[in-house]
Amino acid sequence: MKAACWYGKQKIDVVNVAEPRLLNRHDAIVRITTTAICGSDLHLYNGVVPTMERGDILGHEFMGEVIHVGSDVRRVKSGDRVVVAFPISCGQCFSCQHGAFSHCENSNPNAWIAEKMLGHSPAGIFGYSHMTGGFAGGQAQYVRVPFADVGTMKVPETLEDEQVLFLSDIFPTGYMAAENCNIQNGDTVAVWGCGPVGQFAIRSAFMLGAERVIGIDSVPARLKMARDGRAETINFQESDVYDALMDMTGGRGPDSCIDAVGMEAHAPAMIGWYDRVKQLLMMETDRPFALRQAIMACRNGGTVSVPGVYAGWIDKFPAGAMMNKAITIKTGQTHAQRYMRPLLERIQSGQIDPSFVITHRLRLDDAPRGYDMFNHRDGCIKVVMKPWS
Amino acid sequence: MAPEQTLEYPTPPIRAEAVPPTLPRGGEMREKEVQPEHRPATPWETDAHAAATALGLFSIGLGAAEIIFPRAIAGWLGIRRRQILLRALGAREIATGIGLLSGRGRATWLWSRVLGDAIDLGLLAAASQLRHAKSRRIAAVSAAVAAVTAGDVVASIRASHRAVHTRQSITVNASPETAYQFWRCLQNLPRFMRHVELVRPEGERRSHWVVSGPGGLRLEWDAELTDDQPNRLLAWRSLPGSPVRHVGSVEFERAPGERGTVVRAEVEYAPPAGRLGSKIATLLGRDPSQELREDLRRFKQLLETGEIITTEGQPAGRSQGTSWRYDATVRGEREYVRF
Ligand SMILES: NC(=O)c1ccc[n+]([C@@H]2O[C@H](COP(=O)([O-])OP(=O)(O)OC[C@H]3O[C@@H](n4cnc5c(N)ncnc54)[C@H](O)[C@@H]3O)[C@@H](O)[C@H]2O)c1
Ligand SMILES: [Zn+2]
Ligand SMILES: [Zn+2]
Numbered sequence: 087m088k089a090a091c092w093y094g095k096q097k098i099d100v101v102n103v104a105e106p107r108l109l110n111r112h113d114a115i116v117r118i119t120t121t122a123i124c125g126s127d128l129h130l131y132n133g134v135v136p137t138m139e140r141g142d143i144l145g146h147e148f149m150g151e152v153i154h155v156g157s158d159v160r161r162v163k164s165g166d167r168v169v170v171a172f173p174i175s176c177g178q179c180f181s182c183q184h185g186a187f188s189h190c191e192n193s194n195p196n197a198w199i200a201e202k203m204l205g206h207s208p209a210g211i212f213g214y215s216h217m218t219g220g221f222a223g224g225q226a227q228y229v230r231v232p233f234a235d236v237g238t239m240k241v242p243e244t245l246e247d248e249q250v251l252f253l254s255d256i257f258p259t260g261y262m263a264a265e266n267c268n269i270q271n272g273d274t275v276a277v278w279g280c281g282p283v284g285q286f287a288i289r290s291a292f293m294l295g296a297e298r299v300i301g302i303d304s305v306p307a308r309l310k311m312a313r314d315g316r317a318e319t320i321n322f323q324e325s326d327v328y329d330a331l332m333d334m335t336g337g338r339g340p341d342s343c344i345d346a347v348g349m350e351a352h353a354p355a356m357i358g359w360y361d362r363v364k365q366l367l368m369m370e371t372d373r374p375f376a377l378r379q380a381i382m383a384c385r386n387g388g389t390v391s392v393p394g395v396y397a398g399w400i401d402k403f404p405a406g407a408m409m410n411k412a413i414t415i416k417t418g419q420t421h422a423q424r425y426m427r428p429l430l431e432r433i434q435s436g437q438i439d440p441s442f443v444i445t446h447r448l449r450l451d452d453a454p455r456g457y458d459m460f461n462h463r464d465g466c467i468k469v470v471m472k473p474w475s
Numbered sequence: 476m477a478p479e480q481t482l483e484y485p486t487p488p489i490r491a492e493a494v495p496p497t498l499p500r501g502g503e504m505r506e507k508e509v510q511p512e513h514r515p516a517t518p519w520e521t522d523a524h525a526a527a528t529a530l531g532l533f534s535i536g537l538g539a540a541e542i543i544f545p546r547a548i549a550g551w552l553g554i555r556r557r558q559i560l561l562r563a564l565g566a567r568e569i570a571t572g573i574g575l576l577s578g579r580g581r582a583t584w585l586w587s588r589v590l591g592d593a594i595d596l597g598l599l600a601a602a603s604q605l606r607h608a609k610s611r612r613i614a615a616v617s618a619a620v621a622a623v624t625a626g627d628v629v630a631s632i633r634a635s636h637r638a639v640h641t642r643q644s645i646t647v648n649a650s651p652e653t654a655y656q657f658w659r660c661l662q663n664l665p666r667f668m669r670h671v672e673l674v675r676p677e678g679e680r681r682s683h684w685v686v687s688g689p690g691g692l693r694l695e696w697d698a699e700l701t702d703d704q705p706n707r708l709l710a711w712r713s714l715p716g717s718p719v720r721h722v723g724s725v726e727f728e729r730a731p732g733e734r735g736t737v738v739r740a741e742v743e744y745a746p747p748a749g750r751l752g753s754k755i756a757t758l759l760g761r762d763p764s765q766e767l768r769e770d771l772r773r774f775k776q777l778l779e780t781g782e783i784i785t786t787e788g789q790p791a792g793r794s795q796g797t798s799w800r801y802d803a804t805v806r807g808e809r810e811y812v813r814f
Pocket of ligand 1: 302304394
């Protein structure tokens with residue numbers, strides 16, 4: 087079968103590999119009909135996530151048709167059309183049973199690596215480095231889905247692939263980011279990063295009752311999409327973000343701030359180079375510019391919600407602001423399985439059509455070009471790929 | 476969002492390979508409470524400790540002499556104008572000595588002494604070629620260094636094979652009863668202990684163990700249960716005559732708040748010296764506590780999900796679906812690396 091594989095920094099190739107087979111009794115094999123490139127994949131693409139290996143199959147946002155199931159799979163069967171959640175979760179451990187699917191205690195065969203780096207291991211994740219299990223991902227024609235009963239959700243035939251695909255990751259991620267803000271009526275929410283995650287965070291914040299949402303980015307097309315979603319916007323290349331936010335909120339600061347940028351934030355020259363040099367010298371693995379800004383701008387007693395991915399260490403963390411301002415910080419890889427069904431209902435009832443973020447539709451063979459365009463950002467917001475055309 | 480949707484998935488059956496035999500309640504002869512902090516040193520460790528301390532003091536003495544009296548020593552050996560070299564050697568001796576006395580990484584420090592000895596012997600050989608060298612004296616010193624080297628080698632080998640003691644715990648989402656029964660059914664052990672190939676119960680308390688490892692290593696021994704408190708504790712040890720002295724125990728304790736069972740395991744191995752000992756050392760790996768931790772993790776996976784998740788056999792854009800560098804570790808083909 088065809089699969090998009092990682093061969094080093096900014097080197098993706100679509101190659102022929104063996105078809106996946108059932109390896110555990112709770113596995114299913116899915117024939118993929120649509121797959122997407124995520125902002126998280128860009129961290130792999132740019133080589134800032136450790137424990138990648140040449141030849142790893144990428145991709146954690148995909149859907150398709152179940153064609154085989156293992157002997158212990160009960161809820162799904164061959165022929166089902168399903169969306170697959172990006173964390174791999176057993177459904178039986180303490181974390182899974184409390185809805186914390188991205189912390190599943192049984193799905194990462196390499197938990198020991200993550201424990202050394204993070205203290206505790208997250209769940210296994212499709213196509214996301216060996217630290218999260220080294221699982222083959224879904225930018226391919228077929229994929230093996232472990233714990234299929236927990237990780238897949240059947241979707242109605244009345245909805246197109248493009249309307250339900252993002253239930254695998256970015257819609258739940260944007261939603262959980264907004265939910266973590268504990269939004270009260272009348273609240274103002276600021277969202278750093280108007281990529282796909284930021285876009286869903288903006289719309290989710292409104293769904294959860296925010297009165298104003300402010301999107302921050304520098305890419306005009308992304309700012310425009312944010313405005314199409316009723317957000318006000320700030321271009322961080324054109325104005326000082328802190329000043330602009332204070333101006334817009336009468337000096338109080340946003341009630342909640344969402345960092346939907348993560349560890350590869352862009353920053354104005356001086357401080358940007360500081361973090362870049364440190365990242366190069368491995369003295370700091372992540373560039374936390376948006377996170378610092380969010381903590382500084384957030385109102386006293388407000389919440390900073392961090393869906394943006396960080397992998398290691400940062401420097402110059404504004405601990406003084408966090409402490410004195412009594413900031414609540416909420417984070418996490420998304421517990422996607424927890425949100426898939428309720429968000430499907432929102433799609434079915436017409437509250438949102440997630441396909442609005444798609445700007446590019448490619449064949450899987452064009453994955454290298456897709457990564458390059460998405461990484462350059464201009465005009466490219468979300469890439470979906472068809473493995474069979 | 477409260478997880479109001481039902482999070483119910485079919486509970487997988489625990490596939491116990493066999494039913495545990497019912498046992499009379501034991502417990503009369505638990506050898507000693509194995510407590511990691513206060514456990515008495517094994518004879519192995521006491522010997523190695525004494526040797527390391529002696530060698531450490533010797534290093535510091537010799538090093539100090541080389542640093543304080545380089546001129547006298549060089550003169551005596553007839554190698555004048557080599558004082559700076561002597562001082563450097565002295566500094567090295569002192570560093571090794573302090574390392575040895577610190578008690579940490581003892582084997583490494585001892586091996587570094589062996590290396591230092593080799594350097595000294597080489598330098599002495601070179602010195603004897605110098606114009607004014609007192610070759611008699613140099614020969615005598617060389618002989619003394621050779622004798623010390625032999626001692627260093629013996630101490631290093633012993634220190635490298637000291638007894639391994641480790642303790643780990645994990646919380647399992649199952650009752651103490653279930654967890655105990657699964658473990659008590661000793662035939663289950665190979666399913667989650669990576670190097671154990673077979674455990675065959677022989678009567679109520681005795682069992683036969685077969686352990687295999689890299690390079691065709693295969694060891695067999697008989698063990699006996701030294702304590703068996705249903706749903707609480709199991710303790711075992713190898714019987715006299717086995718190639719490895721092995722003591723182990725596992726405790727099952729109800730976790731607070733009905734959150735399953737805390738499983739605490741503790742094992743100790745004392746491999747013999749010599750070739751067999753070093754083979755066994757590779758089996759235990761550089762990080763025995765990590766080995767035990769992975770065993771417990773697999774135990775948890777079996778109890779909670781009924782299987783052990785793997786990526787072995789999946790596709791990739793290279794010859795093997797798994798990564799030699801990372802995934803092979805869990806399969807036992809490679810040692811745990813430190814991050
Ligand atoms: N928590 C999760 O489970 C989860 C799931 C998916 C994605 N993510 C993470 O969310 C983040 C965003 O994902 P995405 O798909 O939207 O990626 P993306 O790369 O398309 O979006 C990031 C956006 O941030 C903007 N940006 C960069 N520096 C900025 C700054 N200083 N201030 C404001 N904006 C800035 C960029 O211009 C870009 O538009 C990534 O870190 C991704 O890994 C997390
Ligand atoms: Zn993603
Ligand atoms: Zn789980």
